Amino acid sequence: MTDAVRARGLASLRALLDPARLDREPDDSAGYLDLLGGSPGDGAGQPRTPAQRAMQSSLVAAVYQRGWRNGLNLAMGLSGPSADEERRGAVRALELDGEQRVLDVACGPGNFTHVFAGALRGDGLAVGLDASAPMLARAVAEHVVPRVAYLRADGRRMPFPDASFDAVCCYAALYLVPEPFTVLVEMLRVLAPGGRIALMTSYRGSWEPQRAARTVLGWASGMRMFDRDELTGVLRASGLVDIHQQLSGVVQFVNGRRPLS
Ligand SMILES: C[S@@+](CC[C@H](N)C(=O)[O-])C[C@H]1O[C@@H](n2cnc3c(N)ncnc32)[C@H](O)[C@@H]1O
Incomplete structure (x- = not known):
């Protein structure tokens, strides 16, 4: 894609930033807006689990979409949608079809973001x-x-004003982030009235032996396992409606809508 296309996207993004929430002048020299600076690693200063460390590796970034993500789904027992179907499902859950502003939180290599665009x-x-x-x-x-x-x-401190996005998404990341509920609350803060949220993360299960096995899997990998009502409960408490949850093996998909008033 041309430099002009990239520059247009960055200009639109700059216009969305809340100056009061910026710690530094955004740097666009790498082709994205950088608010975390040249510090090594994720720059966010969060504790690192093995899975978190992998996300900072150039090698993992290079193979992520071609192998790692599918392998991750298989390892998590997601027997359902293919990668393409999962992306189409996210577009449907977010009801994208117009001049919306969409935020893809923990976007990795942009494997969903470009489909949303x-x-x-x-x-x-x-x-x-x-x-x-x-x-x-x-x-x-x-x-x-x-x-x-x-x-x-x-994702724990997003540089946007309240209610600045019509759709907010976070797939395959809340189980990696040490403070997932801080990220979720931020996602809800920037979600506008009428806007939709879509999440995909881990599920601990309901059968006790299964729950115990997944808890061990979580400890070993550094991935948090979420109980059935943890995410839906936060959405409900923040006033969202039309909340839908789909459980698929060790994965859960959750979506909902912020009412207009
Ligand atoms: C497994 S990737 C998910 C990529 C993509 N959403 C998908 O579904 O394939 C998880 C991403 O979460 C990002 N991440 C972890 N903690 C974060 C934080 N506090 N803020 C923003 N991104 C974070 C990692 O850098 C990594 O790229």
Whole structure:
């Protein structure tokens, strides 16, 4: 994609930032807006589990979409949708089809973000936010399309005003983040009235032996296992409606809508 397309996306993203929430001047020299600076690793200063460390590796970033993500799904027992179907499912869950602003939290190499951008029209914009420089370097190399822009920031402190997005998504990341509920509360803060949220994360299960096995899996990998009502409960408590949950092996998909008033 041309430099002009990338520059247009970055200009639209800059216009969305809340100056009062910026600790530093955004740096766009790597093709994404960087708010975390040149510090090594994720720059977000969060504790590192083995899975977290992998996300900072250029090698993992390079193979992520071609192998790692599918392998991750298989390891998690997701016998359901293929990668393409999962992305289409996210577009449907977010009801994307117009000039919406979409935020893809923990976007990795932009493997969902560019699909979201493709579903938009006119002044629509899909923003991919991630803390990992290697992941965002892949996103810029492979998934810059019209109506997309990438941002290096911490999902626990998003640089946007309240209610600035019509759709907010976080797939395959809440189980990695040490403070997932801080990220979720931030996602809900930036979700506008009428907007939709879609999440995909881990599920501990309901059968006791299964729960025990998945708890051990979680300890070994550093991935948090969520109980059935943990995420839906937060959505409900923050006033969301039309909450839908699909359980699939060790994975759960959750979506919902913020009412207009
Ligand atoms: C497994 S990838 C998910 C990529 C993509 N969403 C998908 O479904 O394939 C998880 C991402 O979460 C990011 N991440 C972890 N903690 C984060 C934080 N505090 N803020 C932003 N991104 C974070 C990692 O850098 C990594 O790229």
